[in-house]
Amino acid sequence: MINPFRIVGHGVLGACETVGEIVLFAFRAVARGLAGPYYLHQIWRQMVDIGYYSLPVVGLTAIFTGMVLALQSYTGFSRFEAESAIATIVVLSMTRELGPVLAGLMVAGRVGASMAAELGTMRVTEQIDALSTLSTDPMKYLIFPRLLAGMLMLPLLVLIADVIGVMGGYLVGVFKLGFGPVEYINRTFEFLQAEDVISGLVKAAVFGFLVALMGCYQGYNSGRGAQGVGTATTRAVVSASILILTANYIVTEIFFSR
Amino acid sequence: MSRAKIEISGLSKSFGSKKVLRSLDLDVPEGQSVVVIGGSGTGKSVLLKCVLGLMEPDAGSIRIDGEEMVGASRLTVEQLRRKFGMLFQGAALFDSIPVWENVTFGLLATGRIERRDAREKAVETLARVGLPAETANLFPAELSGGMQKRVGLARAIAAEPEIIFFDEPTTGLDPIMADVINDLIRDCVKELGATALSITHDMASVRKIADRVAMLYDGRIIWEGPVADIENSGNAYVDQFIHGHAHGPIQFGQPARSA
Numbered sequence: 001m002i003n004p005f006r007i008v009g010h011g012v013l014g015a016c017e018t019v020g021e022i023v024l025f026a027f028r029a030v031a032r033g034l035a036g037p038y039y040l041h042q043i044w045r046q047m048v049d050i051g052y053y054s055l056p057v058v059g060l061t062a063i064f065t066g067m068v069l070a071l072q073s074y075t076g077f078s079r080f081e082a083e084s085a086i087a088t089i090v091v092l093s094m095t096r097e098l099g100p101v102l103a104g105l106m107v108a109g110r111v112g113a114s115m116a117a118e119l120g121t122m123r124v125t126e127q128i129d130a131l132s133t134l135s136t137d138p139m140k141y142l143i144f145p146r147l148l149a150g151m152l153m154l155p156l157l158v159l160i161a162d163v164i165g166v167m168g169g170y171l172v173g174v175f176k177l178g179f180g181p182v183e184y185i186n187r188t189f190e191f192l193q194a195e196d197v198i199s200g201l202v203k204a205a206v207f208g209f210l211v212a213l214m215g216c217y218q219g220y221n222s223g224r225g226a227q228g229v230g231t232a233t234t235r236a237v238v239s240a241s242i243l244i245l246t247a248n249y250i251v252t253e254i255f256f257s258r
Numbered sequence: 259m260s261r262a263k264i265e266i267s268g269l270s271k272s273f274g275s276k277k278v279l280r281s282l283d284l285d286v287p288e289g290q291s292v293v294v295i296g297g298s299g300t301g302k303s304v305l306l307k308c309v310l311g312l313m314e315p316d317a318g319s320i321r322i323d324g325e326e327m328v329g330a331s332r333l334t335v336e337q338l339r340r341k342f343g344m345l346f347q348g349a350a351l352f353d354s355i356p357v358w359e360n361v362t363f364g365l366l367a368t369g370r371i372e373r374r375d376a377r378e379k380a381v382e383t384l385a386r387v388g389l390p391a392e393t394a395n396l397f398p399a400e401l402s403g404g405m406q407k408r409v410g411l412a413r414a415i416a417a418e419p420e421i422i423f424f425d426e427p428t429t430g431l432d433p434i435m436a437d438v439i440n441d442l443i444r445d446c447v448k449e450l451g452a453t454a455l456s457i458t459h460d461m462a463s464v465r466k467i468a469d470r471v472a473m474l475y476d477g478r479i480i481w482e483g484p485v486a487d488i489e490n491s492g493n494a495y496v497d498q499f500i501h502g503h504a505h506g507p508i509q510f511g512q513p514a515r516s517a
Binding site for chain 1: 307310311312336339340342343344346347348350351352353363364367368413
């Protein structure tokens with residue numbers, strides 16, 4: 001007979017075990033990575049891969065999000081004659097929320113998947129074992145550079161996404177909704193505070209770390225064969241996306257309580 | 259027989275309820291080439307991974323030059339690994355870097371060579387395995403299976419290790435290329451005066467590269483002796499394996515308990 005307590009208990013214990021493994025994996029990678037030696041070439045390569053090559057997808061997402069935001073806000077706010085708040089709505093939404101979350105999700109799809117696939121293939125073809133036999137700690141050589149690059153590059157991407165998103169709102173506001181250019185820009189900066197931007201950048205750093213962590217963890221512990229690598233890739237994207245949304249609330253709550 | 263370079267005793271490893279290695283004992287004498295033979299799934303790769311420190315055994319001892327490896331600190335294991343060279347089954351070349359960097363990777367990682375001298379060293383090592391200098395600039399994906407194995411061998415010997423491990427060195431190669439690789443292995447090990455531990459089920463390879471042969475079955479070494487004695491081992495399991503007979507004491511799914 002099926003015992004529901006056994007199934008639930010098994011699931012809870014399995015989840016706890018996985019969380020523990022991920023935390024230990026992250027701790028080991030950071031502790032060993034910080035101890036050096038630093039593989040600067042690897043760090044640079046990851047920074048270019050995460051930052052530079054994600055620019056088109058993040059930029060496109062940001063500009064259309066900014067444009068849609070302006071249109072939707074206009075539709076809603078014109079009902080109670082508050083159209084003038086559109087620029088403020090666009091900039092606050094982009095910097096505090098949509099910039100980091102959308103960039104995080106896009107990078108999770110592009111970079112998290114590629115990290116999991118690359119490391120998974122390295123695991124399956126014994127390249128990770130080969131690194132160990134060549135006196136190179138895979139944690140220092142493969143994992144730490146990815147975590148560091150993820151944490152450094154996502155804030156930079158988000159900063160660019162914020163600017164592009166606001167520009168998208170500006171284009172719609174000025175050329176479609178008839179706002180004056182100077183008026184729109186003044187409204188954009190009128191209520192914007194440093195904390196709005198900073199909170200978004202802090203979120204981005206957390207998301208960057210989480211995306212890289214899930215890509216690395218799933219790839220590093222990938223199962224055998226093509227199916228193992230495929231599963232690792234899917235898990236990396238799904239788990240990173242869920243963690244981004246969860247961490248988003250937690251970081252927002254922290255900033256909100258201040 | 260010379261002193262043991264690698265001493266393995268009481269080595270056990272299980273995966274869940276499956277016992278792969280059962281208190282295995284094996285000594286690899288210094289300067290000799292020992293080949294472990296055995297069917298697929300008998301634990302040859304697990305044995306090799308335990309000796310390389312890539313897998314933690316459940317029990318037992320592995321001593322390299324008398325120094326214990328099981329349960330040793332990461333630093334000790336890293337120091338011991340500096341004595342190792344390893345040729346992986348699929349070569350395991352790093353596909354994001356060119357051949358010359360692959361060959362000198364271990365030397366660069368341990369600071370035993372300057373980056374500006376690495377290419378020259380790589381070309382020199384590639385020549386030892388019969389590859390032209392132009393190969394140095396290629397990427398692993400541009401090489402054939404045989405060339406990848408040669409580059410893997412070059413990487414294994416580049417640091418002139420004291421011990422070289424070979425994991426199924428001829429798997430996936432045509433018979434001629436397999437023979438070329440066997441010759442290279444034999445020559446490189448002799449030239450370096452290294453100790454070698456290989457695992458394979460290719461008997462042509464065994465006859466070419468082994469000084470001594472050990473047969474792994476049911477998680478234990480059931481026979482060990484000089485390669486010249488393998489035809490007259492007096493062991494029914496060894497006889498069945500080396501002649502590739504479908505019928506005999508080795509039955510799929512019914513591992514024997516005693517040899």
